[in-house]
Amino acid sequence: MESEQQTTADLIRAQLRLMRTNAGLSQDEYGRRANYSASMVSAVELGQRPLDRVYLARADAVFGTGNLFVSLLRLAERDGEPVWVRQWFDAERAARQLRCFHPTLVPGLLQTEDYARAVFRSDVTLTEGEIDKLIAARLARQSILDQERPPQLVAVLDESALHRFAEDYAQVMGGQLTHLIACAERPNVSIHVIPAKVGLHIGLNGPFVLGQSDEGGWVGFLDNQIFGNAVDRGEDVSTLLSRWESVRNIALPTWQSIELMKDVMRPWTP
Incomplete structure (x- = not known):
């Protein structure tokens, strides 16, 4: 047995x-x-x-x-991966370029273990054992960034995702922002923050990810509260690429994003 x-x-x-x-x-x-x-x-x-x-x-x-x-x-x-997500995970593992946008959270590929645990624990339906498995799977996915030929990852996130500091989460967020800054200094990773002063923008409709293969084709992925959906229909992919250009154009360059993250961290770190 x-x-x-x-x-x-x-x-x-x-x-x-x-x-x-x-x-x-x-x-x-x-x-x-x-x-x-x-x-x-x-x-x-x-x-x-x-x-x-x-x-x-x-x-x-x-x-x-x-x-x-x-x-x-x-x-x-692939162990334990829901059927609906396998197409995207296969595309993610084979991607030469990844474009991630999230309006409220740090993208999964850039999350620390502590941050991921805090996010998963917010779902009261999950047991500690289930949370451990989800964290292990998320950290395993991040190994693609350490490959001999890693994908070029460009991540855009809204400034609101940086302000999740509270007394119970200050240490978690401090570690997460420190990790983001370190990731942004890697040659294959770019991180851009949309400042709060931008106000309303198209990205607030929800997170999405795009992956480009060696052959140049794109696949998208949309996530929601229940499950995710891989997107490969040409018209839908074009829409996501257009949305990507919109959020990328209003985001700060990497160096300004790093400075913003440092400013956000300053009151919460020694």
Whole structure:
């Protein structure tokens, strides 16, 4: 019964541990070959750190397994994914460029673990176990930004998303804004904030994401309170691209967005 409940991620961790021990390598010895600390190797094998493509690509290189572990990760990412979201997640993983807009929250690809937990906990219907699984899935999705050839991510968010500070969330928001600033300094990530003084704009109708493949085609994704919807019909994609241009044009450039985030953080951080 226990083996029937084993997830693909569990299988990957078990095989990583088995191949390491069969090769006669301690966690420290394997870590040196893969350029990781022994503590990181232990955390991955125990499931205390999410699996990511960079780690598994190095495992494939050390063990000479071709692309086996990276391919297994693709299967793990689909474990438990609702059918309606699989088309978008596949497009997101293959995208060369991603454009994310959210009027009220930090986009999922840029969320910290603490911020994601606070957001998921606001849904009183979720158990702690369900929240843990959702967080693990979200952090696993973020690994695409650490690939050898990561997508170019451009994120636009409304300034209101930065002002969720309250006594219970000050530390969470401080960590999240610090993370956003660090992400904005990465060569493959651009973050733009629509300042509050802009007032009403088309983006307030709701969040959306666009992904462009190597072939140049675009796929969109719309999220709502119940489920999301992948958008690939030409007319609908064109509408989203037009909406993207509208929100991007009223947003601040990256350097001004970073300064705005620092100003928002200042009263809440030591």
